[in-house]
Amino acid sequence: MGNGTRLGRVRGLGSAQHGSQHWLQQRLTALGNILLVTWFVVSMFRLQPTGYAEVHRWASNPTVGFALILLVISVFWHLRLGLQVLIEDYVHGEATRLLALVLLNFYAIGGAAYGIFAIVRIALAPAAGIAPGGM
DSSP, X not given: OOSOOHHHHHHTOXXXXXXXXXXXXXXXXXXXHHHHHHXXXXXXXXXXXXXXXXXXXXXXXHHHHHHHHHHHHHHHHHHHHHHHHHHHHHOOSHHHHHHHHHHHHHHHHXXXXXXXXXXXXXXXXXXXXXXXXXX
């Protein structure tokens, strides 16, 4: 009872038992995005940047850098979860769907890694003696 039809059980059709976890992850990353983006926007309004050096000095703060890294991770994770659902629902053909999911994962991981690298570089620049804007 409640297991579907006999044919469905034979074919292995039914719940994969991952839908609720995916749904919960989307909601938690959305909540994290709301909190972190609100913090970022309020910080930008309070900072009233007059130039690159002031924003660089603000971003060099370890607490700010940590929050920015959390923001990047949350945004890219949420992006990946949402686009994964879109691809799984609307891309037809197994090979095309697999390719799209692989490209999505590369994009999400690569984008997050690049963002984290940039934040860490800004945060460590004063300790390394790198001038703002210089390479």
